[in-house]
Amino acid sequence: MKNIATIIGDMRTLKFIVSLLLSASAFCLSSCEQADLVNDNLDNGDVTFVSKDQLKMKFGSAFAKVLAEDKEAREIVKEEALKQIDYDYDVLYLMIKDRKNKMGNTLEQLLLKYIPQDSLSIIVDMIPNLTIFVPELPENTFSAETWNISNMIPKVAVRLTSSSEIPIWSVLGKERILAPNEIPAFPVVVIKENERIIASSSSNTRQVLDNRLNGLAFLDSSFDNLSTNDKMIVTRSTYERYHQGSSTMDPRFTKVKEAYEKVPKGTGWQRDYIYYNISSSNPNGPFQYQCKEFLWGFEMNGDVVGAINKISDQAGDPQYYGNVTGIIMGKIRVVGSGWVDGEFEFKVKVYVASKTAVGNEFVTYFRIKATDLFDITAARNGDVYTVYSAKNKRVLFADPIPLFSWNLDNYSSTIKIALEEVDNTETIVQTSSTTSEFATNFGFDATFGEVVKLGGKFGASAKVNKTVTYQVSTTKGNDELGEVIINFGDDILVDDTSMGTPLNGKYFYLNMSPQYYTGWYRLFISPGSIN
Known part of the structure; x- marks a missing residue:
């Protein structure tokens, strides 16, 4: 009974x-x-x-x-x-x-x-x-x-x-x-x-x-998947999940690994070494143009149902509503979830304060399949599949997303990144102001024949604060997922072991800091060599 x-x-x-x-x-x-x-x-x-x-x-x-x-x-x-x-x-x-x-x-x-x-x-x-x-x-x-x-x-x-x-x-x-x-x-x-x-x-x-x-x-x-001569080209997405298959480090992390070894955690700024070759044995250096910041990986955070529903609040997006049939007819892995719209589109907005007191908003996008973001299972029930469970998955980008080159002689020591899931394209531009911190330890050095950074961190000179004005874009209908703050002085790596290899990549990525997250997502940010 x-x-x-x-x-x-x-x-x-x-x-x-x-x-x-x-x-x-x-x-x-x-x-x-x-x-x-x-x-x-x-x-x-x-x-x-x-x-x-x-x-x-x-x-x-x-x-x-x-x-x-x-x-x-x-x-x-x-x-x-x-x-x-x-x-x-x-x-x-x-x-x-x-x-x-x-x-x-x-x-x-x-x-x-x-x-x-x-x-x-x-x-x-x-x-x-x-x-x-x-x-x-x-x-x-x-x-x-x-x-x-x-x-x-x-x-x-x-x-x-x-x-x-x-x-x-x-x-x-x-x-x-x-x-x-x-x-x-x-x-x-x-x-x-x-x-x-x-x-x-x-x-x-x-x-x-x-x-x-x-x-x-x-x-x-x-x-844009059209070539310059307008011949249609089929290119599969390079934004994939990761695996542990490679034993060789991605060469784009070479300078980052050197910084981890030469500037141990808490002893200095690792980006000083990456962008200026500054270390305990080399106090001054000019800006190195061979590196820039990249977005290497992404994952949704927290409760998977909440995460899916957050970025799927538009009717056309892939959604998860739990099992409503009460009948499980054998578990299967769903390949086509998100079937009405294919991949998710995410908008990345990077806010960089300039010494000119005018901030820059750098905008880029990336796309991810629903099945790369979420591990979704379902039951076959007649001529439909009913989704009844899911969990978050980490995505590593085989082609990391380039952001900007971080020269402290031009830019603030702190940047902000905001993320949106794209549902619409109608954009509103507004003006916003904030106070940003700038390094002043720069000067001409005859040895190098150019402007160099004088000392690690903020050097012996005082840092300055300026009010910077931004043109901030907001897209009506997009799902805003929050903002993260990245400091030039943040440690970049957890350690120099493998974080994983993108599924269609040749090399593994180093274990980047997981500190850049909101309640909805986590980003993996690190400098890397451009070529």
């Missing part, structure tokens, strides 16, 4: 499942009504009350029919996905709309059988970076690599921003709603807005193509 605690637990589980089912049904009814409304509004040319989610559903319902009826349309999508123009299996609609099948019909003409011309124009106008994403699903169920276009007719999912549920369309119309923690075990492609390619007329970004929407451009060069 079950005890009272077990009965209460069963009742709570049943209540949760019933609640989930009712919510899904309500969403289905609501979204079906919205689909009818968007059809009416679009057909009448009225877009006042039409959201981007409604536009994506309109497009997705038509695209499902096109994929079902035309093998060559499937071939076009697969071919373009394999090019990975932004390092993910993303296909921009604007780049394939004029591709023709053997009958001479373009993809756009095939869509116009199910969408009026004016409606399709509105969709493209409002979502110029409309994208068809081909996910990598568990156990080789489906991917761009394994897609057999002859017998695999994918359904079409729509990544929403207004809901975490995922509507699925087939040739018959809206077929079902997937819960946020469910991963399909059947062929499916995803209609979404691209986070790595945006509408931009800026000359500072690499243009993907020119069109009447001012052109599409990569958000950052780290997402």
Whole structure:
């Protein structure tokens, strides 16, 4: 006989499942009504009350029919996905709309059988970076690599921003709603807005193509997988987990290892040796341009469910909601979690105070697969997988992310790094001021014939404080994960043993200090040689 605690637990589980089912049904009814409304509004040319989610559903319902009826349309999508123009299996609609099948019909003409011309124009106008994403699903169920276009007719999912549920369309119309923690075990492609390619007329970004929407451009060069001659090149992500396979140290750590040996912890600043060759036997030295700061590794911190949900609060991001089926049908390792959007994108903002009293904000990005950040397991339940457990994993970058060269004659002795998970591209720039500390022990030395740092640390001269003004960028909708402070005088290494080797790397990294962390993440920062 079950005890009272077990009965209460069963009742709570049943209540949760019933609640989930009712919510899904309500969403289905609501979204079906919205689909009818968007059809009416679009057909009448009225877009006042039409959201981007409604536009994506309109497009997705038509695209499902096109994929079902035309093998060559499937071939076009697969071919373009394999090019990975932004390092993910993303296909921009604007780049394939004029591709023709053997009958001479373009993809756009095939869509116009199910969408009026004016409606399709509105969709493209409002979502110029409309994208068809081909996910990598568990156990080789489906991917761009394994897609057999002859017998695999994918359904079409729509990544929403207004809901975490995922509507699925087939040739018959809206077929079902997937819960946020469910991963399909059947062929499916995803209609979404691209986070790595945006509408931009800026000359500072690499243009993907020119069109009447001012052109599409990569958000950052780290997402640009096009060669200079515009031939599409497939390059797999170099941001991987680590292993203990190499017995040879990465040569970029040579100077760092020397600093660890020549300047033991607590006896001086190891970066003095790296950037100026300063040690107990060599008190002065000019700046060395062969080294700069790098971001070598990254991991999410703390409770894994909280970490996943923090960076996945947008409806389209990979999410974890626990096991809601109550049925475990054999544990499997999930390869395709985060299936509706591929990789995570992270924005790194480095704030460096300059002696000119104007601070610099250096911005760069990196991308990581959900399955490289989290060890996720799930249960197969019919034609879906249900995620029910996960844990954080450390990522070491085979290509570390360059930040800046830390010359104390120009920059403050303290810098700040802020991290965001990218969900949007609308940026607001604000002015911020702070007081920063600068070293003054610099002067011309005839022996070197240039300005040198005079002594370790702050030398015999007094340090100075200045108020520095920054232009600080904030992106609306991004998940802000906090800031870390790095001091020039911080010890760099825990010891000179191996921290691990990136999975596709040749050498191991030295065991860097774990001190740069917030409640959400941890960074591994160290200088390294540039060549």
